[in-house]
Amino acid sequence: MHEEPILKVRNLRKQFGSGCSHCANLDSNRLEKNYCTVCGTVYAVRDVSLDLYPGEILGIVGESGSGKSTLMQCLYFDTDVASGEAYIQTPALTGTNVFELSSQQKRSIRNHDYGMVYQNPVHGLKMNFSSVGNIAEKLIAAGNRNVGEMEATSKRLLGNVHIPLHRMKEEPRNFSGGMQQRVQIAKALSNNPPILFLDEVTTGLDLSVQANVLDLIKKIQRELGISMIVVSHDLAVIRMLADRTIVMLNGEIIEQGLTDQVLEDPQHAYTQQLVYSLL
Amino acid sequence: MAMLEIAGFEKRFTIHHLNKVMPAIKDIHFSLETGEFIGIVGKSGSGKSTILKSIYRTYLPDHGKMMYDSSAFGVVDLAHITERQMLHLRKYEIGYVSQFLNVMPRTTCRQLVTNALLEMGSTEDVAGEEAEKALAHFEIDPKLWDSYPNTFSGGEKLRLNIAMATVKQPRLLLLDEPTASLDQQSKMKVREIIEKLKLNGTTLVGIFHDIEFMEGLCDKVYDMQTRKMAVGEKVGVGAES
Ligand SMILES: Nc1ncnc2c1ncn2[C@@H]1O[C@H](COP(=O)(O)OP(=O)(O)OP(=O)(O)O)[C@@H](O)[C@H]1O
Ligand SMILES: Nc1ncnc2c1ncn2[C@@H]1O[C@H](COP(=O)(O)OP(=O)(O)OP(=O)(O)O)[C@@H](O)[C@H]1O
Ligand SMILES: [Mg+2]
Ligand SMILES: [Mg+2]
Ligand SMILES: [Zn+2]
Numbered sequence: 001m002h003e004e005p006i007l008k009v010r011n012l013r014k015q016f017g018s019g020c021s022h023c024a025n026l027d028s029n030r031l032e033k034n035y036c037t038v039c040g041t042v043y044a045v046r047d048v049s050l051d052l053y054p055g056e057i058l059g060i061v062g063e064s065g066s067g068k069s070t071l072m073q074c075l076y077f078d079t080d081v082a083s084g085e086a087y088i089q090t091p092a093l094t095g096t097n098v099f100e101l102s103s104q105q106k107r108s109i110r111n112h113d114y115g116m117v118y119q120n121p122v123h124g125l126k127m128n129f130s131s132v133g134n135i136a137e138k139l140i141a142a143g144n145r146n147v148g149e150m151e152a153t154s155k156r157l158l159g160n161v162h163i164p165l166h167r168m169k170e171e172p173r174n175f176s177g178g179m180q181q182r183v184q185i186a187k188a189l190s191n192n193p194p195i196l197f198l199d200e201v202t203t204g205l206d207l208s209v210q211a212n213v214l215d216l217i218k219k220i221q222r223e224l225g226i227s228m229i230v231v232s233h234d235l236a237v238i239r240m241l242a243d244r245t246i247v248m249l250n251g252e253i254i255e256q257g258l259t260d261q262v263l264e265d266p267q268h269a270y271t272q273q274l275v276y277s278l279l
Numbered sequence: 280m281a282m283l284e285i286a287g288f289e290k291r292f293t294i295h296h297l298n299k300v301m302p303a304i305k306d307i308h309f310s311l312e313t314g315e316f317i318g319i320v321g322k323s324g325s326g327k328s329t330i331l332k333s334i335y336r337t338y339l340p341d342h343g344k345m346m347y348d349s350s351a352f353g354v355v356d357l358a359h360i361t362e363r364q365m366l367h368l369r370k371y372e373i374g375y376v377s378q379f380l381n382v383m384p385r386t387t388c389r390q391l392v393t394n395a396l397l398e399m400g401s402t403e404d405v406a407g408e409e410a411e412k413a414l415a416h417f418e419i420d421p422k423l424w425d426s427y428p429n430t431f432s433g434g435e436k437l438r439l440n441i442a443m444a445t446v447k448q449p450r451l452l453l454l455d456e457p458t459a460s461l462d463q464q465s466k467m468k469v470r471e472i473i474e475k476l477k478l479n480g481t482t483l484v485g486i487f488h489d490i491e492f493m494e495g496l497c498d499k500v501y502d503m504q505t506r507k508m509a510v511g512e513k514v515g516v517g518a519e520s
Contacts (some may be wrong), residue, residue: 211384240384256362265292268295
């Protein structure tokens, strides 16, 4: 078995602020967590490398502020990286660091290869478009033009995530948090992306709705074989979904392994604290 | 070549907040041939579960070799293969059963067993049929098949657990006290299925508290106290450690 990752990330860095002489040398322990107390620069993602394999769910867990959302936004081209590389395993892009592509090429990757579900639905949905309209927008971006077909696809996708037919024309701003997340998932799946990013999809939802969304994600993986990165600060979510798990702290990966191993035999002091507090 | 050979295996746990390193076990050596069943006996805390969990990578082995003759990759050291390789072996070759059921919530009993087969590539039809056979074999009441196992009794959970692992007909099956909370009749069911798996060539490593259960089933017994392997019919004797 020799398999190539579908997404390969190398030495990704992202900072907010331009740094100063105090913090420019990142080897030094001169930061307060991820923050330079002298110039106020935040080192949100520091030298992150990871591989995502076809059909797997990779979990990323870490406390608030550890850089999980920033990492997702970098991968999805919402924000520029300071440095680093990412490679997608498609014939057209083999060997190309996608961070170096033009913004038009990046948009094409977003439209055809990526799906994203944001922590905050406001970022993933146009709240004043109907739910069907939200999905149609993504379908148009992916090159669809047939209105009847797009409406049918939208309805099928919304049906799959259990949005009742009579509410599909409604604007998602009227929906509950769980429904908004489900519309986001339907939208993210509409272009059949091989790679899906899910940022805290279940945070803030009550338990039964959470279970519902988790079921849905598992089903998507089983039936469509989509590769996913699932970000959560909740180890219970990661335990349910991910085969492999990465633990982040202050912008860095401090530990990774099989999910059950990370939970039952955590190596790093921070991971141990995280796991013991769950028990 | 042995199916599994453990040599110089050692495992410690570092507990950072206590600033402590706890040696769990060391100097473990044993090996088993294809189709053999070895039992591990020893006092509580002697490290029996630690060995099985390390073979399965739920624990990270520290030292030593765990050579496994896999059908996917040939002979590999389970202590050093990649995470993805380990996941592949778990899916297709190595099963693990403990007394605890750890499954996706809100998934029915039937679906859990079916999924175990689907992930190996069975068709829906075959998976559904085999799942029903397994559930019936372990005498899980058909009324329970379409309900969630979180409400099951300890014995029902355990039988489901064993059903999930054994439908896959793994090449190597690790059993960590799978009969702990079962009544005599359920134990006999487990024994039956183990005999069947053995006949089909599955290699087994098992931890069992009750020696009677092992009687005539194990080919060898590894004693944690003496670090020796007892072979033959009289296994179970010398386990009073
Ligand atoms: N636009 C920004 N400007 C300045 N700092 C930012 C900006 N966005 C994020 N940060 C900082 O980057 C760090 C990482 O934030 P990020 O949102 O990625 O964390 P997270 O792991 O997703 O946390 P949470 O679990 O709370 O969602 C934090 O210290 C945050 O304050
Ligand atoms: N995850 C862990 N973290 C820290 N210590 C552990 C962990 N797992 C096991 N140990 C320790 O390792 C030693 C061996 O434990 P293990 O569970 O392997 O024993 P056992 O022989 O299976 O016992 P029993 O018969 O009671 O199940 C014990 O001292 C235990 O406390
Ligand atoms: Mg976040
Ligand atoms: Mg034990
Ligand atoms: Zn600075």
